[in-house]
Amino acid sequence: MAVEAAVERTGPGGGRPPVIRTVGLTKRYPKAPVMAVDGLDLEVYAGEFFGLLGPNGAGKTTTIGMLATRVVPTGGKAYVGDIDVVAQPALAKQVIAVVTQQNTLDRSLTVWENLYYHGLLFGISAGRSRELADESLERFSLSRWAASPVGNLSGGMAQRLLVARAIMHRPAVLFLDEPTAGLDPQSRLALWEILAGLIADGQTIVLTTHNMEEADQLCDRVAIIDHGKILALDTPEALKQGVGADTIVTVLASGDHEALAARLTRDIEGAVRTRLVDGGVELQIQGDERLLPRVVASTERGGFELVDLSIVRSSLETVFISLTGKELRE
Known part of the structure; x- marks a missing residue:
């Protein structure tokens, strides 16, 4: 697949290849007085935990929307591996996953079924889907709720299930849009631990947040964005030292x-x-x-x-x- 070919190439970023690349990526909504995203040039590397940090309305969610094929750019280019996300949205959707602030779990299914049917949707065999569903519930500490309706889950457990479901098909990139918004501190820390484990396994994650501690704790690099433009981009420590x-x-x-x-x-x-x-x-x-x-x-x-x-x-x-x-x- 095109993404796998891209991962095999070497490039900048400590020898890691870029898995996401944007060139002049732009979005202006009709009748909006300013650009939502204004000429964004960005590279995110394989296995990186990358953060987009900024206030509400800065352009973070719109950027994720364009990379995830949910928002059509006004101009510029965006790639996941070698896949042009605008020209080949169906192909791009096969190699990415998105977890938003909204609970998109199927409330008519049990916790286990949400995972199992997601696997089938992405072409995974029934037998393998069962295995992956069981493994995911164990990994995300949800096994005891396997047969429960998803409506019985707390906010933190539901968010863990959303992440577990998102990575069932082994996406090249996992997009997280304000994943801990509204979670209590204990649930937030539990999710941070899970995300750190995914990075240790080589998963590439792009996080949008306005939680400074979250970006500082989790991210390898952070882009501070406002009014659709990147104001600074570096490691959290380097950004703080630069002040x-x-x-x-x-x-x-x-x-x-x-x-x-x-x-x-x-x-x-x-x-x-x-x-x-x-x-x-x-x-x-x-x-x-x-x-x-x-x-x-x-x-x-x-x-x-x-x-x-x-x-x-x-x-x-x-x-x-x-x-x-x-x-x-x-």
């Missing part, structure tokens, strides 16, 4: 916050930049030696009444703010 600040201090205080920002910038050695936030100032700093007493002393010497103070490490949201000046979740 030039490793510590974020948020100072909530009474008084003139612009004056407070100016004072903190002057007094705190290593201050890279400041940003006004609701009720105070956010300070991005390189280094954290004796940071807390220095910030408190500067604030109080300026005559500001300190209300609250928090210190965290730089995150992917810090990168996004430095690029756009706004919160990632706006």
Whole structure:
């Protein structure tokens, strides 16, 4: 198959071949004032966990939609292996899988039957489909619910079943669109563990999310996207180092916050930049030696009444703010 041929070639990305490639990929919806996706050039490599990180409306879901043949591009090209997803959508669908935020399980079937019939749909023999369904339920810790209606599953279990079903036919690429949205922390961590296991087995995964921790924990590389354009693309660690600040201090205080920002910038050695936030100032700093007493002393010497103070490490949201000046979740 074309995808398998592509995987055999060597290329950039640590010697891994590109499994996904876009060239000038563009989408404008009718009557929309701006491009949903604007000239996207992208490569995702075999066995990579790749993240598209950005706020709601940034173009993440539209990008996945075009790669998964669900959205027709306005312009540009998109390939999975050697398959042109626009010119050969039926062929492309055979080598990809998509898990969205919506529960698309067949509620008329049991948990096991959802897997079994999916295998038959993709041309897997009845015997092999039974084997794969049993193996998947075991792997995804769902065996005890095999005969249960899918309506009996919790949100986290349903999401695990959706992923298990998606990879039944061994797709070249698994697309995950906000897969942990609405899940409780325990279910989210359980799904993260499963996804890490899939990557260890060589599965290529493309994830869209606005959850910074999720992208940081899971992804080999992350593209930060907004207004349909990629603002930055690298490993999570390299993106955070590129900001030039490793510590974020948020100072909530009474008084003139612009004056407070100016004072903190002057007094705190290593201050890279400041940003006004609701009720105070956010300070991005390189280094954290004796940071807390220095910030408190500067604030109080300026005559500001300190209300609250928090210190965290730089995150992917810090990168996004430095690029756009706004919160990632706006």
